[in-house]
Amino acid sequence: MIRRAVLLVVAVACGRPETIEPSRAVPFGGYSELALDPTPKGHRRMVPPEVYLRAYLTWFGGLSPAQVFQKARGRKLFDQWADYLVALGLPDYAIDAPRAAQSNTVMLAAMGRLGEALCVRSVEHDLRGRPDKRAVFAFEPIANPSRDEFASRFDTLHRTFLSYPARLAPADRVDRFYALYRSVAARHASGLLSADESGWAAVCAALVQHPETGLY
């Protein structure tokens, strides 16, 4: 009896392996009828300040905080980082201050100062330097652009800062920024920046502070 059982096991073990024939995958049913609710389920929230700052540094050429200090200092454009930690919404463990979860006016002001400083320096670097070295203003500038000429260049900035084409934005956005460009350029016939450079610096400073950049 035992001998027969052993033989049976051996026969089964050494037999031809069972094969499963491939078959066509059948999609799961029900999805075509499933009602999906794509509406947002809560308020938009501010991204953590560290993320916001990292985005700033990335947009302007992958700078380190120390490089920002080097690049933006001078002519009262920016001060030391330590002056701003809590104002920027960052936690400050030295005084037991937690990370800010809501924006406030001082935070916007501090971010705005940093943004303006980096935009001014980028204008100086990009629009006056070699075209292949342009980090933010990666387009060919022209003097006194028309609305369409402005729109194509604005789209470059819009993709950089807001991550999508300007044509997908609300319809009046390009016109609003074009008006900003023209009003600023008109006020700066002379100075450290030319009229067009001033216009682009203002457009850049507005885009880095845009409501869509800091929310998710």
Add this chain to the structure above:
Amino acid sequence: MRRRDALKLLAGGAAAVSLHPLLRAAGSQPDDFFIFIHAAGGWDVTLWSDPRNERRGITEPATTATLETGALRYWRNRADSFEPLATKGHVLGPAIGGLYDLADRLTIINGIAMNTVSHPDGIAYSCTGRHRTGGTLPESSIDVLVANERGLAQMMPGVSVRFPSAFVGTHLDRRAVPLRIADVGALTHSFERSPDYLDDADRTAITAVLSEEATALARSSTHPATYEQLANQQQSLAKLLTGDFTHAFSRKQLESAYPQFNYRGRAHGKQAVVGAFAVEAIRRNVVRCVSFALGQLDTHGANYRTHGTVLQELFDLVAAIVKLLDTTPHPTSPTARLSERTHILVVSEFCRTPQLNTNGGRDHYPNNSALVISPRFRGGRSFGSTDPDQLLPLDFGKFADGARPLAPPDVLATFLGAFGINPRRYMRDGEIVKALLA
């Protein structure tokens, strides 16, 4: 109208008249200002609000630490301890500093039961009326609540300089989010702009574009609150960037304009500029609440030398604020002085042990006091009491949940109630203690 409906209406009206006289009276003065101060570290109440004659020099091992009284101006020797300062309505300790001259305006609340000796928990309990739940704060802090009720029309509803401000929940207006900074100088740094590239007109145009963008996004958003918040903040920013605030709120300007503060104090030093900022910001009518914290109180050694000096500096600063408010006209009611419409609340996270430790210091203890200087409160009086030996809170009276000592939620609820703010809108606990109110 049916008889039942008529009776309901009548009863409702009668209840409104009888239950809310405070609310009606307080609602008539919208231009009040508020200063909230956190004495960070846990203060020794036996040195100012609830004095005890701790015998000096009896600790084992023997030490001279308890014999040194530092520079306490109101230390009066008595045998081996100090002589408490008796005023008409208070018995005060030797670290009361400049507030001694203002004793008839002080409302001191003693015997506040804290149920904690942890700094973070005590801070949360004193400023929000709730203990921490895990690591989070379950309710907003008092400065945010007052800013939400009274400050939304101001350019800066609440400025918080190191104060443990907390904005919690979705039922508050987002304009009441406190402007948190580590130092008054951060305001100057944040609002300052280089004059060499873009100018004020450019920045006004930029903030206008951003405000319009936020408003447009709010219109098309299912949940517009965040965009509306940003639109409001951009509008405020436009005013702040083009005003002379950068200059007026600079440390240098404040120190020059307000020499009454001690900017060279050993404990607070340059931080004292926050007092000058509070007066200047209120005088200019750009804030509703200024809240700040001044620390250095977490001392565990040489109590009479170190802790007393820190307390004295703090109270000198508060006294300087009050005296300045006494001489400053109200910005919207020129016939009134600012002190008639400015209300000050000073809290700490807990007090310190009644017994000195072997270093001559005091450790954490679950009792507390609070200080109010406000025309809405009964000045020149101390309320609440503690056990004479153990310094533990005694029952204050009957509350809805029975006889018990005062607790931080009662203090905060009473403060809100004094200005016609219904604490139940925001706070789970706490009752308005009418005995404290004028």
